[in-house]
Amino acid sequence: MRRRARFLIAIVAGLAVFTASRGAAQMGGPIKIGQLLPMTGNFASSLKMQRQGAELAVEEVNKAGGIKGRMLQLVREDDKSTDPGAVQAFQKLIEDKEMVAVIGSIRSTQILAMLPTINEAQIPVMIGGTNFSLTHQGSRWVFRHRPHDGFSAQVMVKFVVEELKKNKIAIVHTSDGFGNGGRDEVIKGLKARQMEPVVVKAINTGDKDYTAVVTAVKNSGADALVTYFTSTSDLAIFATQAKQQGLLPQMTWIGSPSITTTDAAKLAGDALVGTYGIGDYDPTGNPAAQAFQVAYKTKFNEDTDLFSAWTYDAVHNLATAMTRAPDLKPDSIRAAILAIKKRMGAENEYNFDERGDGLDHYYILRNEGGTWKVLKAVHVERY
Numbered sequence: 001m002r003r004r005a006r007f008l009i010a011i012v013a014g015l016a017v018f019t020a021s022r023g024a025a026q027m028g029g030p031i032k033i034g035q036l037l038p039m040t041g042n043f044a045s046s047l048k049m050q051r052q053g054a055e056l057a058v059e060e061v062n063k064a065g066g067i068k069g070r071m072l073q074l075v076r077e078d079d080k081s082t083d084p085g086a087v088q089a090f091q092k093l094i095e096d097k098e099m100v101a102v103i104g105s106i107r108s109t110q111i112l113a114m115l116p117t118i119n120e121a122q123i124p125v126m127i128g129g130t131n132f133s134l135t136h137q138g139s140r141w142v143f144r145h146r147p148h149d150g151f152s153a154q155v156m157v158k159f160v161v162e163e164l165k166k167n168k169i170a171i172v173h174t175s176d177g178f179g180n181g182g183r184d185e186v187i188k189g190l191k192a193r194q195m196e197p198v199v200v201k202a203i204n205t206g207d208k209d210y211t212a213v214v215t216a217v218k219n220s221g222a223d224a225l226v227t228y229f230t231s232t233s234d235l236a237i238f239a240t241q242a243k244q245q246g247l248l249p250q251m252t253w254i255g256s257p258s259i260t261t262t263d264a265a266k267l268a269g270d271a272l273v274g275t276y277g278i279g280d281y282d283p284t285g286n287p288a289a290q291a292f293q294v295a296y297k298t299k300f301n302e303d304t305d306l307f308s309a310w311t312y313d314a315v316h317n318l319a320t321a322m323t324r325a326p327d328l329k330p331d332s333i334r335a336a337i338l339a340i341k342k343r344m345g346a347e348n349e350y351n352f353d354e355r356g357d358g359l360d361h362y363y364i365l366r367n368e369g370g371t372w373k374v375l376k377a378v379h380v381e382r383y
Contacts, residue, residue: 028069028070029070029098030070030071030072030073031066031067031070031071031072031073031100031322031328032073032075032096032098032099032100033058033072033073033074033075033099033100033101033102033103033315033318034074034075034076034077034090034093034094034096034099034101034102034103035050035051035054035074035075035076035077035102035103035311036076036077036079036086036089036090036093036102036103036104036105036110037050037051037076037077037078037079038050038078038079038080038081038107039076039078039079039080040078040080040081041079041080041081041082041085042081042205042206042231042233043081043107043231044081045232045233045263046106046232046261046263046307049262049304049305049307049308050106050128050307050308050310050311051076051311052296052299052300052302052308053296053304053307053308053309053310053311053312053315054074054103054311054312054314054315055074056292056295056296056299056300056308056312057311057312057313057314057315057316057319058072058073058074058315059299060295060316061315061316061319067319067322067323068322068323072315072319074103075093075096075099077089077090077092077093079105079107079110081107082110083109083110083112083113084113085110086105086107086110086111086113086114087110087113087114087117090102090104090114090117090118090121090125091117094117094121094123099123100123100124100322100328100330100333101123101124101125101126101318101333102123102124102125102126103125103126103311103314103315103318104118104125104126104127104128104129104142105127105128105129106127106128106129106146106307106310107129107178107230108129108130108131108134108176108177108178108181108230109131109176109177109178109230110129111127111129111131111134111142112129112131112133112134112177115134115137115139115142118139118141118142119139119140119141121141122140122141122330123141123330124141124143124318124321124330124333124334124337125141125142125143126143126145126314126315126317126318127142127143127144127145128144128145128146128310128311128314129144129146129177129178130144130146130147130148130149130152130178130181130182130256130257131148131149131177131178131181131182132148132149132150132181132185133177133181134148135148135355135356135357136355139356140334140356141330141334141356142356143317143337143352143356143358144356144357144358144359145310145311145313145314145317145345145347145350145358145359146257146280146306146310146347146359147280147357147359147360147361147362147380148357149178149181149182149185149228149256150185151360151361151362151380152182152185152256152257152278152362153182153185153186153188153189154185154189154380155278155362155364155378155380156186156189156226156254156256156278157169157186157189157190157193157226158189159254159276159278159364160224160226160252160254161190161193161195164224164252166223166224166252167195167223168198168220168221168222168223168224169186169190169195169197169198169222169223169224169225169226170197170198170199170200170201170217170220170222170224170225170226171183171186171187171197171199171200171201171225171226171227171228172200172201172202172203172213172217172225172226172227172228172229172238173200173201173202173203173227173228173229174202174203174204174205174228174229174230174231174234175202175203175204176205176230178228178230179202179228179229179230180202181228182228182256183200183202183228186226186228187200198220198221198222199216199217199220199222201213201216201217203229203234203238205230205231205234206231206234207234207237208237209241210237210238210241210242211241211245213238214238214241214242214245214247215245217242217247217251218245218246218247222251223251223252224251224252224253224254225247225251225252225253225254226254226255227253227254227255227256227259228255228256229255229256229258229259230258231258232258232261232263232264232267233263233267235255235258235259235264235267235268236263236264236267236268236271237267239264239268239271239272239275240268240269240271242271243271248271248274248275249273249274249275252276253275253276254275254276254277254278255275255276255277255278256277256278257277257278257279257280257281257306259272259275259277260277260278260279260305260306260365260372261305261306261307262303262305262307265370265372269370270370272367272370273367273368273369273370274366274367274368275366275367276364276365276366276367277364277365277366277367277372278362278363278364278365279306279362279363279365279372279374280306280310280347280348280359280361280362280363281304281305281306281309281310281346281347281363282363282365282374282377283303283304284374285348285363285374285377286344286348286349287344288344288345288346289304289309289346289347292304292309292312292346296308296312304346306347309345309346309347310347312345312346313345313346313347313350316345317337317340317343317345317350317358318333318337320336320340320343321333321336321337321339321340322336324336324339337352337356338352338353338354338356339352340352340358347359348361349361353382357382360379360380360381360382361377361378361379361380362377362378362380363375363376363377363378364376364377364378
């Protein structure tokens with residue numbers, strides 16, 4: 001009987017310790033934020049920048065005292081650079097009931113695949129994907145930290161047609177949600193000016209030979225090329241082959257933000273000299289961007305780019321919302337994110353609308369001698 005009593009006492013004591021520790025985690029333990037990252041696969045080249053941007057932001061928040069005295073903790077999962085991998089990684093993250101929010105993907109196709117699960121999970125997901133439709137499908141839980149492709153297409157078409165005076169436009173795009181969405185928005189912008197593209201060509205992620213695509217653009221009579229490449233490695237291969245075949249540097253080329261990234265510059269080299277790009281991030285664009293560049297360079301001995309900037313801003317915006325919210329319930333955090341107005345981040349000034357879009361700007365850049373120079377900043381009317 002005494003042995004049984006001691007056994008029961010031990011169980012009760014163990015449960016008491018477990019309950020106390022779990023209560024401590026809820027009341028004063030770390031606040032968990034998930035992050036999806038391409039640790040493996042075709043998009044892994046952007047892993048380090050996205051990871052480090054979020055890591056630096058978490059470090060800054062925690063050094064400043066955290067959120068109401070609690071520290072932030074990043075929990076990372078590999079999205080494997082695939083749509084199914086992103087869904088699986090997100091599902092794994094939300095199995096932890098202490099997960100208050102997730103820093104999602106920069107890949108539009110992955111977010112489109114995740115949307116049903118995001119809507120079911122009903123927790124805030126900060127995204128970097130730019131496909132126009134991501135925030136226009138009625139989801140209450142996605143919050144975009146880059147301007148969408150409707151804006152980017154407006155800026156590119158206006159610049160090429162009205163400022164560079166080109167009127168025969170070729171389009172090359174990746175055949176996925178991002179590339180297809182960008183293509184559609186460019187065509188819409190051209191139609192608004194009573195124009196049609198002279199040729200439209202799609203490529204698949206991971207293709208290695210773009211000879212036929214380059215030849216089609218050369219033979220089309222185009223005087224300008226607009227591109228939406230998902231992968232910087234695909235873009236670099238295309239640029240190298242376009243130069244080898246004489247399309248560059250003669251062709252006026254303006255690309256979506258991937259053309260301005262650090263990865264693209266490393267992989268394509270001087271093939272990009274003379275090209276134009278649009279970017280949503282400029283390290284000299286505002287005081288917050290300048291401070292981010294200094295802090296990032298100090299910590300990692302590397303320069304920033306859009307991959308690191310958007311995750312950095314996502315963590316800080318989430319921290320701002322959680323600080324202002326009365327509690328960490330999803331609806332409270334959601335309301336606090338939507339209430340963020342005129343908050344200057346590394347990307348630019350955040351003003352979240354009811355759809356979850358936070359930004360409405362772009363920079364137009366030109367590659368001069370291997371360095372991207374900002375020509376102008378453009379704010380676009382939201383729609």
